[in-house]
Amino acid sequence: MTARNAQERxxxxxxxxxxxxxxxxxxxxxxxxxxxxxxGETLGVVxxxxxxxxxxxxxxxxxxxxxxxxxxGTAEFDGRDxxxxxxxxxxxVRGGDIGFVFQDPMTSLNPVMRIGDQLCxxxxxxxxxxxxxARKRAVELLRLVGIPGPExxxxxxxxxxxGGMRQRVMIAIGLACDPKLLIADEPTTAxxxxxxxxxxxxxxxxxxxxxxxxVWITHDLALIAGLADRVVVLYAGTVVEDAPVDDLYANPSxxxxxxxxxxxxxxxxxxxxxxxxxxxxxxxxxRRPAGCPFAPRCPLAMDICRREVPKLEPISSGGSHxxxxxxxxxxxxxx
Amino acid sequence: xxxxPLLRVENLVKHFHxxxxxxxxxxxxxxxxxxxxxxxxxGETLSLVxxxxxxxxxxxxxxxxxxxxxxxxxxxxxxxxxRLDEKTMRLFxxxxxxxxxxPYSTLNPRMTVGExxxxxxxxxxxxxxxxxxxxxxxxxxxVGLPTxxxxxxxxxxxGGQRQRVVxxxxxxxxxxxxxxxxxxxxxxxxxQAQIINLLLDLQEKYRLTYLFIAHDLAVVRHISTRxxxxxxxxxxELAPRDALFQTPLHPYTKAxxxxxxxxxxxxxxxxxxxxLQGDVPSPLDPPSGCxxxxxxxxxxxxxxRTVPEWSAARPxxxxxxxxxxxxxx
Numbered sequence: 001m002t003a004r005n006a007q008e009r010x011x012x013x014x015x016x017x018x019x020x021x022x023x024x025x026x027x028x029x030x031x032x033x034x035x036x037x038x039x040g041e042t043l044g045v046v047x048x049x050x051x052x053x054x055x056x057x058x059x060x061x062x063x064x065x066x067x068x069x070x071x072x073g074t075a076e077f078d079g080r081d082x083x084x085x086x087x088x089x090x091x092x093v094r095g096g097d098i099g100f101v102f103q104d105p106m107t108s109l110n111p112v113m114r115i116g117d118q119l120c121x122x123x124x125x126x127x128x129x130x131x132x133x134a135r136k137r138a139v140e141l142l143r144l145v146g147i148p149g150p151e152x153x154x155x156x157x158x159x160x161x162x163g164g165m166r167q168r169v170m171i172a173i174g175l176a177c178d179p180k181l182l183i184a185d186e187p188t189t190a191x192x193x194x195x196x197x198x199x200x201x202x203x204x205x206x207x208x209x210x211x212x213x214x215v216w217i218t219h220d221l222a223l224i225a226g227l228a229d230r231v232v233v234l235y236a237g238t239v240v241e242d243a244p245v246d247d248l249y250a251n252p253s254x255x256x257x258x259x260x261x262x263x264x265x266x267x268x269x270x271x272x273x274x275x276x277x278x279x280x281x282x283x284x285x286x287r288r289p290a291g292c293p294f295a296p297r298c299p300l301a302m303d304i305c306r307r308e309v310p311k312l313e314p315i316s317s318g319g320s321h322x323x324x325x326x327x328x329x330x331x332x333x334x335x
Numbered sequence: 336x337x338x339x340p341l342l343r344v345e346n347l348v349k350h351f352h353x354x355x356x357x358x359x360x361x362x363x364x365x366x367x368x369x370x371x372x373x374x375x376x377x378g379e380t381l382s383l384v385x386x387x388x389x390x391x392x393x394x395x396x397x398x399x400x401x402x403x404x405x406x407x408x409x410x411x412x413x414x415x416x417x418r419l420d421e422k423t424m425r426l427f428x429x430x431x432x433x434x435x436x437x438p439y440s441t442l443n444p445r446m447t448v449g450e451x452x453x454x455x456x457x458x459x460x461x462x463x464x465x466x467x468x469x470x471x472x473x474x475x476x477x478v479g480l481p482t483x484x485x486x487x488x489x490x491x492x493x494g495g496q497r498q499r500v501v502x503x504x505x506x507x508x509x510x511x512x513x514x515x516x517x518x519x520x521x522x523x524x525x526x527q528a529q530i531i532n533l534l535l536d537l538q539e540k541y542r543l544t545y546l547f548i549a550h551d552l553a554v555v556r557h558i559s560t561r562x563x564x565x566x567x568x569x570x571x572e573l574a575p576r577d578a579l580f581q582t583p584l585h586p587y588t589k590a591x592x593x594x595x596x597x598x599x600x601x602x603x604x605x606x607x608x609x610x611l612q613g614d615v616p617s618p619l620d621p622p623s624g625c626x627x628x629x630x631x632x633x634x635x636x637x638x639x640r641t642v643p644e645w646s647a648a649r650p651x652x653x654x655x656x657x658x659x660x661x662x663x664x
C-alpha cells in the first residue's frame with residue numbers, strides 16, 4: 001500500500017448537503033456528509049443504490065443534473081473550495097487535477113469521436129500540448145492501461161472496442177493529465193469478473209506508480225477490501241461508518257455494515273442453508289424517517305434512534321474508526 | 336444421480352442469424368450455443384455460470400423453447416420440446432416457468448399485482464373466478480408480501496418487492512421447473528439475500544427444480560446442487576457444487592474463481608490472482624478447436640485444432656479440456 005500516513009488531506013468534504021427539487025417539494029438526498037481523502041490514499045465509498053454515493057462525487061465537480069443542488073457544506077480540494085470556484089477555475093480542475101471514470105463506458109465516451117481525439121482533448125486543453133505531442137502521450141496512456149496495438153487504436157471509434165477496452169480508455173482519459181485525485185464511480189460494475197480483476201489490478205498498479213489518491217465508489221464490499229486504505233459506508237445519504245480497511249472488516253460496528261457483510265455469500269465460508277439478510281428496504285430519497293435513517297430496519301433500534309439522528313463518533317482509541325449509531329456508542333460507554 | 340432426470344438436454348445448438356454493417360448488408364451467424372448436453376434432476380438447483388455472451392441465458396431460453404433450437408433435443412416427460420408447435424408447447428409452459436433478471440420491465444405497468452398473478456391461473460384453468468382472490472392472496476403470502484399488495488401497481492413497489500411478484504406469478508402455475516435468469520442480479524446486496532432465501536424456502540416447500548443462471552460465483556456456490564461453467568457457447572465444466580469449487584479442473588473455471596474478490600483485506604492484498612489476458616473472443620467468429628485456447632494459460636498445440644471431448648474426469652465431474660483429459664494438469 002502507498003502512503004498510509006494520510007494526515008495531509010487532499011480532499012476534505014464537510015457537511016455536504018444535496019437537495020432535489022421534487023414534485024413533493026425539496027428533499028434531502030445527501031445529508032451533511034463529511035469525508036476526506038489523504039494524499040496517496042485510496043478511499044472506498046460503499047453503499048447501495050440511492051444512498052447518494054454517486055451524487056456526492058458528482059457534486060464535487062458541480063456536475064449535478066438540473067433540479068439537484070448543493071445547499072450546504074464545503075468541499076476543499078488542495079486547499080480551495082470546489083463549490084466556490086468560478087466555472088472557469090473549475091474547468092481547469094475537472095479532468096486536470098481531478099480525473100473521473102464513470103460507471104458506464106458505453107455512454108460516457110463520445111460515439112462519433114475517435115479514441116485518440118478523446119484522449120488528446122484534455123492534454124491539449126489542460127497541458128497546452130501540441131497535437132503531435134498529445135498523440136504521443138495518448139499512445140503511452142493506452143499502453144499504460146494495457147491496450148494492445150495502441151497506435152492503431154487511436155483511430156478506432158468507441159463502438160469498435162469491447163466493454164473492457166472501453167473502460168480502459170475511460171481510465172486512460174481519467175489519468176491523462178496525471179491527476180492528483182482519481183474519482184472512479186463503479187468503474188467495473190458493467191464488466192465481467194475476469195475483466196474486473198484486470199481493471200482493479202491496473203488501478204492498483206498505476207496508483208502505486210503515480211502516487212495519486214483514489215476515490216473508488218462501489219456497492220461491492222468484497223471488491224473494495226483489497227483495494228482501499230479506508231472505507232466509508234453510506235446509507236440513505238449519511239455516513240454510517242468510516243474506518244481503516246482492516247478495522248472495518250475485522251470489526252464492523254454499525255448494524256448496517258454488519259448486516260451488509262453478513263448478507264454477502266463468499267467463496268470461503270461454509271455454505272449455509274440460509275443467508276442472513278437485512279429485512280425491509282432502504283428509504284426512498286426524500287422520504288427518510290425521522291431519527292436514524294436505518295432505525296426501521298435495525299435489529300438494535302432503541303427509542304432514541306427513532307427521534308434523534310446519531311452523530312459520527314470515534315469508536316476506537318485512535319479515533320480513526322467512527323460510526324454513527326446510538327447502540328454502538330452506548331455499548332462502548334458501558335464497557 | 337442415476338434416477339431418470341426431470342429434463343434432459345442433448346447436444347443443444349443455437350445459432351442466430353444477424354445482419355451486420357451500417358446497412359445490414361453482411362449476413363453473419365452468432366454461434367451462441369454449441370453442443371450443450373446436461374441432465375437436470377428433480378429437486379436440484381443446477382447453476383450455469385460464465386461471462387456475458389457465454390450462452391448461459393440462451394441455454395435457459397432454448398430449453399423453454401423461447402428460442403427455437405437450431406439442433407439437439409430437450410426431453411421433458413418423454414417429449415422433445417424443441418419439436419413442439421406453439422400450441423402444444425403451451426400445455427408444457429405450465430410446468431416450466433421463468434423468472435427474468437429485470438423486475439422493472441417484466442411486469443406490465445398497467446396491470447395490478449393481483450391481475451399479473453391471476454392471469455396465468457385463469458389461463459391454465461387452475462382456479463375459478465370465485466377462488467381467484469384467495470389463491471392470489473395465498474401466493475402473495477408465499478412470497479412474503481402483504482395481501483393488500485394485490486391492488487397495487489408495479490411502479491408503487493421497490494425492486495425487491497417486484498421480484499417477489501414475478502416469483503409469485505411463476506409459482507401461480509404450480510410449476511415443476513423454474514429457470515431463474517439472473518433473477519437477483521439487478522437487486523441491491525441487502526435485498527439479494529432476501530430473494531435467495533425466498534427461492535430456497537419455496538424450493539423446499541414445493542419441491543421445485545431450478546436452473547439458476549448467474550454470474551456471481553459466491554451466490555451460486557451458496558445455493559447450487561451442481562454447477563456448470565460455460566465459455567463462448569460451450570460447457571467447459573460441470574460438477575457437483577463442492578467438487579467444482581474445491582477441485583476445479585478446467586483452466587477457465589480456475590481463472591474465474593481466482594477473479595472473485597473476497598471480503599478479507601489481508602487475504603485480498605496477498606492473494607496471487609491468475610488474471611486472464613485479453614477479452615472473450617466474438618461469438619461471430621469463435622476460435623477453432625477449444626474456444627478457450629486463445630486465453631488459456633496451459634494451451635497446447637492440439638487445443639487450437641481439435642474440439643476437446645466432453646468427458647467424465649471423475650464420476651459426475653465432466654470437463655472439456657485436452658490438458659485435463661491427457662493428464663497434463
